[in-house]
Amino acid sequence: MQKKIFSLDEHQIFLQGPVVVFKWKNVKDWPVEYVSSNVEENLGYKKEDFLLNRIKYGDIIFEDDLIQVSNEVSNYSLSERNMFEQEYRIVKSNGEIVWIYDYTTIVRDENRAITHFYGYILDITKHKRNEEALRRTEKLNTIGEFAAGIAHEIRNPLTSLRGFLQLIKNGQIKEEYKDIMESELDRIESILNEFLILSKPHLTQYNKKDVHVLFKQILPLFETQATYNNIQLVTEFDLDELMINCNENQLKQVFVNFIKNAIEATSNGGVIKIECKKEQNELCIRFIDEGSGISEENIKRLGEPFFTTKENGTGLGLMISFKIIEEHGGTIQVESQLGIGSIFKIKLPFC
Incomplete structure (x- = not known):
């Protein structure tokens, strides 16, 4: 018995699918010259309403998206591209607003002028x-991770405070208790302040600054601590001005955080080198230490909320630093080897 062979009409299969094809003129409101027969099934509009110019393609685009779509079409039209993709909303005949993906091909005449889409x-x-x-x-x-992290970080000093309060109630009053309690309260305040910096949106004012000046103002803050820990702070800066558009206080906060971390990591003494150089039209700042180093696994987690390799750290300082540099249009890269040291590299655009 001979098998019956069915021939499939690709055009019919296409018309039964979810993709609707339009061809519209490159004039105001984009009148339609062709629309596939499945337009009524998918969008509810009758094919003849488009072809008789009762409805134009621009009429079905959701009004809040129309300007954006028009601007994007204009921008793409100015380029030499022959196609582009968009996502926007249209209104179906029953009033339902739906999102669509639009793959558009540009049709040009012999003079490269756009006639249709x-x-x-x-x-x-x-x-x-x-x-x-x-x-x-x-x-x-x-939010859950942040809440759990904050609860964990605050619970420790609160437990300590509760213990000292209990001792005071029992008549065991020592002057040193007050200092410890004050220190724990400062720690709670610091955690909450760092969290507020991360969560609160704020307008940032940017001004042109020379990076030399910023480091000149903050490096003296660490001279005593570095000497005490047998650490030599070395700087290697390009002689030319290194002007960037930045928020001075925010960048100082990042630099202070990185130098502080480098000093804490170099507990056995050594050299901390800070480089500021122009590399491929970008400012490159390196903080190089001879500290304990960071494992490859932990490098991947740097910048996560409440992840830290320090005994008394919160991880928020580094997370804030990542956020500040990102808002300045820059990047942070970390290289490290256990027992050898770490390099924190900041790249920022020049003015």
Whole structure:
């Protein structure tokens, strides 16, 4: 018995699918010259309403997205590209607003002038909803991690304070208790202040500054501590001005944090070198120490909230530093070897 062979009409298969094809003119509101037959099934509009110019393609774009879509089309049109991709919202015939992915091909005449666009659009609303749900979940997880971290960090000094208060109630009053209690309260305040810096949005004012000047102001703060720990602070700066657009106080906070960390890591004495050089049109600042080093596993976690390799650290200082450098358009890279030392490298754009 001979098997029956079925021939598949690719065009029909395409028209039964979710991708709707439009061809519109490159004039105001984008009147439609062609639309695939599945437009009614997918968007609810009748094909003839587009072809008879009752509805133009610009009419179905959600009004809040129309300016953005128009600007993007104009920008892409000025380039030599022959296609581009967009994501925006359109309004179906029943009033439902849906997200679409639009793959657009540009049609040009013999003079390279744009005459038409072909758009292949696909409803991605479910995908967008899943993305938003994932973002909400990640945000809740982050809040949970922060809350757990703060509770853990504050619980330790609170436990200590409760213990000393109990001793005082029992009549055991010593002057040294007051100093310890004050120190623990300062620690709680420091943790909360660092958390507020991370969580509070604020407008930052940027000014042109020479990095030489910033280091000249902060390095004397560490001279006594470095001498006491048998550490030599060495600087190697380019002689030319190294001007960057920055918030002076924020960058000082980052530099102070890195120098402080380097001194704490170099507990057995040694050299801490700070380099400031111009490299490939960027400012490159290196903090090089001969300390204990950081394992490869821990390097990957640097900048995470409440992750620290220090006994009394919170991890928030480094996290704030990463955030500040990112807001300045820069990057931080870390190289380290256990028992040899670490290099923290900051790259920042010049003015």
